Amino acid sequence: MRPTMFVVMVEMPNKTDLRKLYFKLVSQGYAVKALAPGSLGQCVVNPLEWVIGSIETKVLGTSVLVFPNGKIKVSGGSAGYDSEEYEKWLETEKVLPVLRVLFPEPVEYSLKISLINGSHTLSEINMLNFFDICNLLEEKFIVSKPSMLVNPGKRGRICSVSVKTEKIKGSLRFDHSGKLQLFGFKSYSDMKMMLGMMETYLKKVY
Numbered sequence: 287m288r289p290t291m292f293v294v295m296v297e298m299p300n301k302t303d304l305r306k307l308y309f310k311l312v313s314q315g316y317a318v319k320a321l322a323p324g325s326l327g328q329c330v331v332n333p334l335e336w337v338i339g340s341i342e343t344k345v346l347g348t349s350v351l352v353f354p355n356g357k358i359k360v361s362g363g364s365a366g367y368d369s370e371e372y373e374k375w376l377e378t379e380k381v382l383p384v385l386r387v388l389f390p391e392p393v394e395y396s397l398k399i400s401l402i403n404g405s406h407t408l409s410e411i412n413m414l415n416f417f418d419i420c421n422l423l424e425e426k427f428i429v430s431k432p433s434m435l436v437n438p439g440k441r442g443r444i445c446s447v448s449v450k451t452e453k454i455k456g457s458l459r460f461d462h463s464g465k466l467q468l469f470g471f472k473s474y475s476d477m478k479m480m481l482g483m484m485e486t487y488l489k490k491v492y
Contacts, residue, residue, distance in 0.1 A: 287481055289364040289372055289474060293400040296381060298356040298393055304338040307352060307388065311343055314387075318343045326351075345384045352388065359400075360384055372474035373399065404468035404477055410488050411464040420447055422491050427451055427484070454480045 304320070311318045320330040323339030330336045341352050351359040360381055367375050377397060385393060411419055423429050430448035449458040456471035458480060471477040 287404055287406040287468070287478065289367060289402055289404045289477070291361070291363055291401075291403040292376060292380070293359065293361040294376060294381060295398045295400055296358040296360060296385070296395050297398065298358075298395045300393075301356050302352055302354055302358075304341050304352065304354050305333060308333050308338060308341050311341075311388075316343050316345070316387075345387045348380055348384055350384055350388070358384070358388070372402075373397075399472055401469075402471045402474060402477055404471070406466045406468065406481060408460060408464040408466050408485070408488075410485075410492065411460060411462065413462045415492070416462040419488065419492060422488070423447075423449055423484070425491075426487055449484060451480065451483065456480060458484060 308318055308320050319342040320333040320336075320338045321340045321342060322328040322330050323337055325339065326342075330338055338354075340354070343350050343352075348360060348362040353359075362380065364372075366379065369375060376399070381397060385395065420429065420431055424431075428450040430450075446459055446461050449460075450456075454471070454476050456476060457469050458466055459469065460466040466481075468477050468481065471480070
């Protein structure tokens with residue numbers, strides 16, 4: 287299993303002067319968008335005079351959205367991750383480099399992971415046993431079966447199964463090839479635990 291995408295919220299005790307930060311980043315050559323208050327799509331025409339609600343940029347390939355209340359949304363991919371301490375890797379390799387660019391002096395901050403996505407391959411699943419495994423998983427997990435099973439006449443994604451549990455926030459989705467995607471987890475350990483529960487159960491019953 288490997289993590290693919292992350293979204294982290296950084297919270298600082300002090301407010302951020304968006305106008306000052308905007309022109310600082312522009313002067314350093316960053317492509318920066320000054321966004322209108324209450325909008326993540328409408329750019330401010332004149333950042334020098336108009337109110338800025340947030341600023342959007344990319345730092346070292348990582349997407350950054352800065353708000354005036356001291357919050358920063360940091361998101362991107364997990365290429366380069368190769369250890370078990372994923373949260374520490376996120377802070378060291380993704381968040382801290384962003385903060386060093388945004389602020390010349392060290393700042394006090396806290397982190398909260400909004401979501402982690404991942405990918406994996408389940409070698410136990412193939413075209414021959416796919417339907418049997420769908421039925422077996424229903425005995426322990428919350429399963430949303432593909433439409434070809436619950437409504438054969440309906441068109442759309444027919445071979446994608448969603449698996450959830452009440453104890454862990456996040457879901458697994460796989461098809462008849464065994465390719466699995468993990469969506470919306472709040473921690474790497476939760477993602478790992480959910481996958482482990484499913485693999486252990488399959489080895490036990492199939």
